[in-house]
Amino acid sequence: MNIIISNSSDKPIYEQIATQIKKIIISGELSPGEALPSMRFLAKELRISVITTKRAYSDLERDGFIETVTGKGSFVANQNLSFIREEQLRLAEEFLQKAVDTAKSSDISCEELKDMLEILYGGEEA
Structure with missing residues (x-):
């Protein structure tokens, strides 16, 4: 998953991440049930705080794009x-x-x- 963070954007980093993951899901690049990178892994890859990735994943879950299973990770929701x-x-x-x-x-x-x-x-x- 290729996510690009812009420090010059007026959008917060967590919002940039959530928006890009939404686009990837809607485009079909990620299929329902497919695992997303762990919050820690994504934070390390993007060189940002785990708190930031947690906020992005929380927003994605709230909007119905992903489901989080404790101890297993986050997955693309099976929603239509x-x-x-x-x-x-x-x-x-x-x-x-x-x-x-x-x-x-x-x-x-x-x-x-x-x-x-x-x-x-x-x-x-x-």
Whole structure:
């Protein structure tokens, strides 16, 4: 599993780890039931605190991406990936609705909002 940490990111390290593991799971790179690296191993590999990896794994477990078995480790949850994707879409929709509401109340046009979204998304088509 290839996880890249950016010290210049405005996101906390645990969030960067969780986001990347989510992407790996959703892409199918990791299958349901497959073991994740131990928290200690991942912390050592990334040269970060075990507390940071514990927070990332806790968030992943809370969101239903992984299951942790005491004494055995953490594994990709057997949950339906389409359900997880749908949940992520719902979350994105909530944030976008807040952005639309803010734009409307600030007299920002739909076109300006689309331009911002494309820039934030990295220039890719939304």
